[in-house]
Amino acid sequence: MTLCTLAFNAQASNVLIVLSDSDHLDLKDNKVFATGFYLNELMQPVKLLLDAGHSVTFATPTGKAPTLDTSSNDKMYFNNDVSALQEHKALMEKLKITSAGESPVISLSRVKQIGYEHFDAVYVPGGHAPMQDLLHSAQLGELLNNFHEHGKTTALVCHGPIALLSTLPDPSAFTQKLEAGTKTAKSDWAYAGYKFTVISNQEEELAKQLLKGGAMKFYPQTALELAGGVFSSNTSPWGPHVVIDRELVTGQNPGSALDVARVILERLKLPSQPKS
Numbered sequence: 001m002t003l004c005t006l007a008f009n010a011q012a013s014n015v016l017i018v019l020s021d022s023d024h025l026d027l028k029d030n031k032v033f034a035t036g037f038y039l040n041e042l043m044q045p046v047k048l049l050l051d052a053g054h055s056v057t058f059a060t061p062t063g064k065a066p067t068l069d070t071s072s073n074d075k076m077y078f079n080n081d082v083s084a085l086q087e088h089k090a091l092m093e094k095l096k097i098t099s100a101g102e103s104p105v106i107s108l109s110r111v112k113q114i115g116y117e118h119f120d121a122v123y124v125p126g127g128h129a130p131m132q133d134l135l136h137s138a139q140l141g142e143l144l145n146n147f148h149e150h151g152k153t154t155a156l157v158c159h160g161p162i163a164l165l166s167t168l169p170d171p172s173a174f175t176q177k178l179e180a181g182t183k184t185a186k187s188d189w190a191y192a193g194y195k196f197t198v199i200s201n202q203e204e205e206l207a208k209q210l211l212k213g214g215a216m217k218f219y220p221q222t223a224l225e226l227a228g229g230v231f232s233s234n235t236s237p238w239g240p241h242v243v244i245d246r247e248l249v250t251g252q253n254p255g256s257a258l259d260v261a262r263v264i265l266e267r268l269k270l271p272s273q274p275k276s
Contacts, residue, residue: 020129021060023067027214036067041125045261063107108139126158141166192228
């Protein structure tokens with residue numbers, strides 16, 4: 001289902017927002033961490049896009065409604081502005097994104113049926129959930145490879161950039177080696193040589209308490225560097241940081257989501273890329 005704030009806008013673009021449909025992340029030692037998407041990482045860009053008159057389409061791998069990471073329902077992610085928190089949460093509830101029975105979310109197979117050429121940009125928010133499924137999704141890998149080949153804006157924030165691993169020939173084999181401690185660099189990756197950012201290893205260490213004694217199987221910074229990306233970090237933990245390299249736009253952490261959204265808006269003003 002596509003949502004738009006305006007009935008007609010000659011300059012409106014169609015933005016695809018891909019979320020994980022997992023509500024957890026498997027950790028080391030068979031521990032499990034309840035998670036989902038981060039409220040501000042999804043809704044700040046969604047609000048900006050809708051306010052600008054663009055259309056947004058929500059998708060998950062299977063079309064299952066995504067889950068909100070309840071720890072992100074906090075004013076700290078909105079510069080301690082309670083009204084901003086309430087406004088974005090109210091919009092999420094109005095759109096029924098997390099509703100099991102009424103969510104507008106479609107599956108990635110449905111996105112392919114609609115046609116990748118229908119969409120002008122793709123955005124992947126974070127939360128830990130993308131590390132459970134998006135990194136291994138063959139359908140997402142096909143979509144991202146298509147956007148890469150056509151130079152179409154591909155934006156991801158915080159843990160979202162881990163989804164870029166889905167474009168590897170065999171992402172599951174790659175991550176299995178990572179989990180086993182084998183760190184063999186890859187070169188046959190669509191984004192090899194690209195500059196990028198993602199939640200840093202340092203920030204992951206600082207946020208370990210969220211896992212309540214558990215430990216992640218690997219960190220996204222390490223994974224994306226070994227895949228062939230060139231990591232760029234902020235100067236101090238949790239400060240906003242955005243990296244743009246060709247069609248790829250990445251934000252480092254929750255505080256970077258709004259800046260990434262602004263970059264998407266600016267890029268949507270540029271002349272459209274040829275569509276196949």
